[in-house]
Structure formats: C-alpha cells, structure tokens
Amino acid sequence: MWKSIEKHFSRRSAGRLVVEAFLRYGMSVHSDGSVYCGPFEMAPAKIGRALGVDRRVVIATAKQIAEHEDLISIFARLQPRAYVGEVASKLGFDTIEISADAHTSGIVSQVTGVLSAHKVNMRQVIADDPDLFPEPKLSIVVDGRLPLKSLQALRKLPSAEKIAIH
Numbered sequence: 001m002w003k004s005i006e007k008h009f010s011r012r013s014a015g016r017l018v019v020e021a022f023l024r025y026g027m028s029v030h031s032d033g034s035v036y037c038g039p040f041e042m043a044p045a046k047i048g049r050a051l052g053v054d055r056r057v058v059i060a061t062a063k064q065i066a067e068h069e070d071l072i073s074i075f076a077r078l079q080p081r082a083y084v085g086e087v088a089s090k091l092g093f094d095t096i097e098i099s100a101d102a103h104t105s106g107i108v109s110q111v112t113g114v115l116s117a118h119k120v121n122m123r124q125v126i127a128d129d130p131d132l133f134p135e136p137k138l139s140i141v142v143d144g145r146l147p148l149k150s151l152q153a154l155r156k157l158p159s160a161e162k163i164a165i166h
Helices: 002-009 013-025 044-051 055-067 069-075 107-117 148-155
Strands: 027-029 035-037 040-042 094-099 122-127 138-142 162-165
Touching: 002 013, 002 055, 002 069, 013 027, 013 044, 013 055, 027 055, 027 069, 040 044, 044 055, 055 069, 094 107, 107 122, 107 138, 107 148, 148 162
Parallel strands: none
Antiparallel strands: 027 035, 035 040, 094 138, 094 162, 122 138
C-alpha cells in the first residue's frame, strides 16, 4: 500500500498529509472523487481547514485517488471505527496503553496472552500503524478494572517499553 501512495504523492507534501488523514480517520473516496466518513459526505473545505491545507488540495488529492485503480481499490473500502479508550473510565472500563518497538513481532499476542491467562475480557484492541502515528501504541479496553496481578504480568513482558492504565 505505502509504495503505491509514495509513487503518487512523494512530491506533494500537502497531498500526502491529506492521504494520511484519510487513512487515519477511515475516510473513503468514491469513484467521483467525493470523500466520505461512513455514510456522511465530507466537505473538502472543512477537511482542508482541519488539516491546514486549501480545499483545492483536498479535492485534487481525492480526484487523484479516484483516477488510479491501485489507490481507489484501497480508499474506496476504508471505514471509520469508534475508539472508546478515551471514555472507557466513564463506562466502567480500564484502558491499557502499551508502547513498544512497532517493528518487533509478537507484542499483541504476548499482551493478549497475559490478559487471557488472567481471564480478563477485552472489549477493544487497537494497534496504531507506525507509518501513520509517530509514537504508535497498542491500546486495549478491558471489561471493568484491570486486576493488579494482570498489570504485574504485563510489566514483566520484555517487549513492553511503557505501560499506562487509564
């Protein structure tokens, strides 16, 4: 995916910024160049304002995506997802945020293995894409409060550089 994006947007930093926002927020591009977040059509001017670019950059980027089969095949299928980690405590849940080397394999399986062994139910698991997020994290929302023994076991994982509970 990134090779195709780089091929089309390597010389257009503002266009790449728009593309990254589309990916980060799950905004899809339709074949006519219109941009959607789920079923809601998004106004290019508002997207541009939020990203600090001119609306024409948003329009041109969406049209460029629509004109290339390798790009539209990716962007036409994007979907937004709700992240409840920021409001989990208000819902009676804990959120575990783990920082680790994003290119080290196995961190998700190690963490979920510990939680499973301690019979902790996971409601949501989100791993940030290291190409989209400068400081990617693994975020897990768990049912109720995280037991102390589970936290202690997580802290013993060699690949977990930093663990925060919210």
